[in-house]
Amino acid sequence: MIELRRLTKRHGEVRAVDDLSFDVRPGIVTGFLGPNGAGKTTTMRLILGLDAPTGGTATIRGRRYADLPVPMREVGALLEARAVHPRRRVRDHLLYLAQSNGIPRRRVEEVLGLVGLSPAAGRRAGGLSLGMGQRLGIAAALLGDPGVLIFDEPVNGLDPEGVVWVRTLMRDLAAEGRTVLVSSHLMGETALTADHLVIIGRGRLLADTGLAEFVRANSRDTVVVRTPEAPELAHRLREAGAAVRREPEDTLTVTGAESAVIAKVAMTHGIVLHELTPHRTSLEEAYMELTRGSVEFGASGSGGLGASGGLGASGGGGR
Structure with missing residues (x-):
């Protein structure tokens, strides 16, 4: 068990980690997510005693990392594989x-x-590929057969076979009753690996919930409908209480009505359907919606750097 209680880290006026509290429980894979600058790596460094907190506590099985007598037998970590x-x-x-x-x-x-x-x-470590370096870092984390494991972007540089191997490894480690915390920017991989999510933005907790529950809570399921009578169907669906957006090529995007309801409305009014495709919100879409206001570095638009000629930053935060 990893426990964070009001954990805070300031760098001058910037709060890299801001009053952060959550638990990482054994027996499941906890995905640790957040935009660049959210404070994920800083949080992991605080857990591992590599940085000193400004306030609050981070403990592993009730003790600070610095107080563990033989740390590698209790905690394995991969933060920087090339170190x-x-x-x-x-x-x-x-x-x-x-x-x-x-x-x-x-x-x-x-x-x-x-x-x-x-x-x-x-072989010498300096001659390893990025993927082999990641494997060496994972080997070091597993060396003491620890009950608690912390991985920061473990699939960086791995080929598809390696990614599947890491996914299986994480789930196997959790199935053995270990505590597994994994940060990642790969939403698709997190969706296949994690059971629970902790999401932060600008150092603050945004979500601490099961993966399925998170997607459901942040979902806006839609149905894509294609019909040569799009204006008429849009009118009838709005009458039935659905939200409808017109798209090019006789296509509608419908929210607030299931496929069966749309089909029934179309049949009642003699409207021909060429397509009726439900779309369920993915983890990536739910995550993007939640963190939209917490992105520190974001592109100002497509098609170039814009008038400023550079990146736009919207505030402080940690790594």
């Missing part, structure tokens, strides 16, 4: 970490096999 001396060989890097935490040498070979790096064990 390895480039001249150090893969096996030697893991062996050094194992020896510093009293972990048996055989565990090094086990995690090398688990992440698929046994053939590269003698």
